[in-house]
Amino acid sequence: MMLVDSHCHLNFPELAENLPHIKQAMQQNNVGHALCISVTLPDFPQVLALAESNDNFFATVGVHPDYEDIEEPTVEQLITLANHPKVIGIGETGLDYFRLTGDLEWQRTRFRTHIRAAVACNKPLIIHTRNAAEDTLRIMREEGAQQVGGVMHCFTETLDVAMEAISLGFYISFSGIVTFKNATALKEVAKHVPLDRILVETDSPYLAPIPFRGKTNQPAYVKHVAEEVAKLRNIELDALATATTNNFFTLFKQAKR
Ligand SMILES: [Zn+2]
Numbered sequence: 001m002m003l004v005d006s007h008c009h010l011n012f013p014e015l016a017e018n019l020p021h022i023k024q025a026m027q028q029n030n031v032g033h034a035l036c037i038s039v040t041l042p043d044f045p046q047v048l049a050l051a052e053s054n055d056n057f058f059a060t061v062g063v064h065p066d067y068e069d070i071e072e073p074t075v076e077q078l079i080t081l082a083n084h085p086k087v088i089g090i091g092e093t094g095l096d097y098f099r100l101t102g103d104l105e106w107q108r109t110r111f112r113t114h115i116r117a118a119v120a121c122n123k124p125l126i127i128h129t130r131n132a133a134e135d136t137l138r139i140m141r142e143e144g145a146q147q148v149g150g151v152m153h154c155f156t157e158t159l160d161v162a163m164e165a166i167s168l169g170f171y172i173s174f175s176g177i178v179t180f181k182n183a184t185a186l187k188e189v190a191k192h193v194p195l196d197r198i199l200v201e202t203d204s205p206y207l208a209p210i211p212f213r214g215k216t217n218q219p220a221y222v223k224h225v226a227e228e229v230a231k232l233r234n235i236e237l238d239a240l241a242t243a244t245t246n247n248f249f250t251l252f253k254q255a256k257r
Pocket residue numbers: 092128153154
């Protein structure tokens with residue numbers, strides 16, 4: 001059995017300081033690969049360095065929608081930074097109307113920039129959406145995100161939103177939230193999304209799954225996310241692991257096993 005953590009932030013200090021231990025825990029829990037996600041332009045070199053110095057780590061480049069008043073990327077800049085064999089996706093990008101309020105036109109503009117870059121360099125998108133599903137899907141359609149597809153990461157929306165994203169060639173990634181007792185609606189979504197469209201992730205260091213809720217999360221814990229999704233769907237962990245790992249490498253064609 002082999003799992004992939006499709007979304008983590010290993011350059012964040014609480015994880016970066018602990019890398020040897022984190023890699024060992026991945027091995028012990030059959031987590032073979034991890035995708036390290038960039039959230040700002042200044043942090044991208046650290047993310048890339050992780051992917052360059054570890055065969056089983058990959059990187060993305062992008063600027064997270066929760067960061068206001070920081071260096072705004074241009075389409076050209078993202079394309080240039082993405083031009084590397086281990087940079088397999090563009091993001092994370094998207095819309096977040098939960099963390100930030102007011103005039104968020106800058107967020108939508110930044111999101112469009114990422115989609116244009118992804119289409120231009122033909123790499124999948126890593127999309128973050130919170131309280132903004134309608135605008136997210138609309139902009140995805142308007143900018144032709146279906147040309148490259150990608151992943152709706154840390155998914156917390158409805159089955160309708162999931163199916164709409166799937167119709168645009170996207171995958172649905174579940175995080176530790178699906179293990180939380182009060183996540184009743186999300187558990188229903190996890191039962192019904194087609195198996196060939198599911199990914200699993202940690203979003204570590206945040207959102208540790210049960211039984212580690214509230215602690216620092218790490219890629220090894222993706223196993224607990226996978227166990228929960230398998231249980232909900234009444235299938236063996238092995239089957240869920242095989243499917244989600246195959247899905248990851250089908251979506252991110254540039255990633256080598
Ligand atoms: Zn996110």
